[in-house]
Amino acid sequence: MAKVRLLIAEDDVVIAQNLAFSLEELGYEVCAMVSSGEELLLEVHRHNPDLIILDITLEGKLDGIDTAAILSRSSKIPFIFMTALSDKETIDRAKQTSPHAYLVKPFDIRTLQSSIEVAIHNASARQQLPVGVSSETSAPPEAEITNYLLHHALFVKVRNRLEKVDLQDIVWAEAQDIYCNIKTPQHLYLVSHSLKNLEQRLPGKDFMRVHRSYIVRLTAIEAIEDNNILIGGKYIPIGNTHKEALLNRLQIL
Incomplete structure (x- = not known):
């Protein structure tokens, strides 16, 4: 055994x-x-x-x-x-x-x-319970909301409180298996949503998927070097399938 x-x-x-x-x-x-x-x-x-x-x-x-x-x-x-x-x-x-x-x-x-x-x-x-039968009396997972999108901010659960994170403060997000990290200049938040789910909540005019594991705020980009984006001292890889679309959104002289 x-x-x-x-x-x-x-x-x-x-x-x-x-x-x-x-x-x-x-x-x-x-x-x-x-x-x-x-x-x-x-x-x-x-x-x-x-x-x-x-x-x-x-x-x-x-x-x-x-x-x-x-x-x-x-x-x-x-x-x-x-x-x-x-x-x-x-x-x-x-x-x-x-x-x-x-x-x-x-x-x-x-x-x-x-x-x-x-x-x-x-x-x-x-x-082993039959399908449709639950041993719990609490609400379904869909009702257990810990992260909310309210116009220009996300509310992220940190310990026993919800902290407001302004969308304009988010500089990048990184996939961590079925979770993801959200980075602001002051904090790094781990949230119980996939990167794909988060991408659907972020405004496309400000944010872009640049790699299967990364979303960036376009105005936070400081430089592009080879196949990497530099934001706040962090090098973020650019996926081959995303590079052309990214460059098309930037004003390049």
Whole structure:
């Protein structure tokens, strides 16, 4: 029988390593360890674990709950929260993501093992439901909107609030698997939309797809060197199928 594959998201390296060692002694396979929500979202589709053990306090802009909310809209991989936080506000936030278990530190490894086995069993049972039947009573993913387009701005979820990002401040966007990064002069945002989806939300008169992995704001272009665009010190590749269309939109002397 194949081993159950686990991904651990924990910002304390020592805790993560000790946890991985204990789980491997129990017969599990730890396929990856990450310390931030952003890293988890990039690695999860590469490793495709059977379950994620997710600390709520993580490095980066996304905490464990924010990460779980994004993950649950694009994946059916079950996850377990582990945290030292047991206040009502944190628990209420965590409940919105429908975790398969919530363990308050300190806990013993046998409790974690039981939670893993129950979570995997329940996740498997949910996936075997007939088409059209759902085990959840919450709204469908389409209703769980975290990014809104309102005329000249996007609202991007950062932790427990929505931050306004003016379209005129966006200089480029980069694909990250099924997510994408949005870059402004001050910030780099990871959003739970594909680059194709974002492209449909950005005005074509200001933005252009220049590569399968990049969209740029035309007025932000500082230079073009060989097959690269320079924006804010970053070199962005120009795809062969996009180069002619890009040059046609620029005033070249």
